[in-house]
Amino acid sequence: MDMSKNVLITGASSGIGEAAARYLTEQHYNVILVARNEERLKKLVNELGENARYYIYDFKNLDRIEDIFIYCKECNLMLDGLVHCAGYSNNLPVKEMEPDILEDMIDVHANSYLMLGKYMARKEYSNRGASIVGMSSMSVIIQKRGMAAYTGAKTLINTYTTIMAKEFVRREIRVNSIMPAYVNTPMLQEMKIEHENAMGMIEPEYVAYLIEYLLSDKAKYITGAHIPMSSGMLGDVRHIKNGG
Amino acid sequence: MDEKTIIEWLEDAMDLDEGTISNDTVLEELEEWDSLSRLSLMAIVKKKVNRMLTGNDLSSFVTVQDVIDFLR
Numbered sequence: 139m140d141m142s143k144n145v146l147i148t149g150a151s152s153g154i155g156e157a158a159a160r161y162l163t164e165q166h167y168n169v170i171l172v173a174r175n176e177e178r179l180k181k182l183v184n185e186l187g188e189n190a191r192y193y194i195y196d197f198k199n200l201d202r203i204e205d206i207f208i209y210c211k212e213c214n215l216m217l218d219g220l221v222h223c224a225g226y227s228n229n230l231p232v233k234e235m236e237p238d239i240l241e242d243m244i245d246v247h248a249n250s251y252l253m254l255g256k257y258m259a260r261k262e263y264s265n266r267g268a269s270i271v272g273m274s275s276m277s278v279i280i281q282k283r284g285m286a287a288y289t290g291a292k293t294l295i296n297t298y299t300t301i302m303a304k305e306f307v308r309r310e311i312r313v314n315s316i317m318p319a320y321v322n323t324p325m326l327q328e329m330k331i332e333h334e335n336a337m338g339m340i341e342p343e344y345v346a347y348l349i350e351y352l353l354s355d356k357a358k359y360i361t362g363a364h365i366p367m368s369s370g371m372l373g374d375v376r377h378i379k380n381g382g
Numbered sequence: 383m384d385e386k387t388i389i390e391w392l393e394d395a396m397d398l399d400e401g402t403i404s405n406d407t408v409l410e411e412l413e414e415w416d417s418l419s420r421l422s423l424m425a426i427v428k429k430k431v432n433r434m435l436t437g438n439d440l441s442s443f444v445t446v447q448d449v450i451d452f453l454r
């Protein structure tokens with residue numbers, strides 16, 4: 139019997155989600171990768187081999203999230219983990235905010251996380267003792283100008299984490315979020331901003347290590363936590379390479 | 383509403399495995415019959431049969447059979 143854990147990873151076509159997909163398959167997990175870009179997902183799945191498969195979904199749409207779980211069920215995969223990394227950033231002053239920008243941001247990051255949680259909590263889709271990991275951000279603590287929509291969405295991820303942890307405790311489903319400082323991914327490269335991590339830019343596989351820990355039984359007493367990965371970005375500015 | 387479906391709703395609301403409860407199960411004796419489960423049951427009944435269960439209705443249920451009788 140195959141005892142590997144089955145983990146659904148969103149935002150798996152790039153950055154942190156992709157790093158998680160690589161590290162988890164290396165650690166003998168089965169992964170189901172979700173994002174919009176089929177070409178990238180297909181390529182990654184081919185590379186990762188038979189323990190990986192993909193499903194195309196756009197989290198701007200909250201109405202068909204159950205389809206992802208139905209797909210897993212059709213593949214005979216009862217889920218042991220969910221990692222929600224789908225997301226993007228924008229740097230936009232409040233003066234320039236538009237309702238659709240705000241709505242998409244909250245839906246893709248936070249509301250989709252809650253709807254994914256809804257189905258993860260159901261016994262037809264997940265095993266008892268499953269683990270959910272949400273990707274929040276250190277921005278929640280730093281609260282920078284220009285980052286209202288993004289930071290609001292990431293704050294909501296932490297709030298949803300706490301409440302899901304309380305509601306899902308009955309099936310011993312653990313729910314935690316990670317708050318990384320700057321991570322070296324395409325998202326950050328696109329924004330062309332300089333990082334402010336006193337201990338250097340975080341490489342995405344280091345976030346993947348924490349994700350794997352939280353999914354594993356080693357973390358079986360940890361739930362309802364929002365875990366910072368600061369790389370020294372602790373607010374009290376000191377020397378930072380590249381300024382900031 | 384057949385009673386099998388109503389039992390499924392109750393099991394669903396309380397996150398119980400299928401076949402854990404029967405008609406004569408006393409709800410108060412189940413650890414899972416807490417305020418969150420009651421809210422779930424209210425939402426399920428509203429969604430499936432468009433009926434509103436009140437707090438009074440919920441506290442009047444002693445056994446699973448009471449819920450079945452009420453909804454039938």
Ligand SMILES: NC(=O)c1ccc[n+]([C@@H]2O[C@H](COP(=O)([O-])OP(=O)(O)OC[C@H]3O[C@@H](n4cnc5c(N)ncnc54)[C@H](OP(=O)(O)O)[C@@H]3O)[C@@H](O)[C@H]2O)c1
Pocket residue numbers: 148149150151152153154155172173174175176178195196197198222223224225226227246247273274275276317318319320321322323324325326
């Ligand atoms: N990089 C950082 O410094 C940093 C720091 C803290 C937190 N985070 C968070 O970490 C998560 C991953 O970010 P990253 O840095 O790895 O960025 P990334 O490399 O740009 O990856 C983002 C992923 O999200 C997917 N995605 C974006 N919009 C989507 C949508 N509407 N529907 C479905 N999938 C969507 C993308 O895939 P498709 O384009 O194929 O859909 C991609 O796989 C994000 O939530 C981000 O906010 C990042």
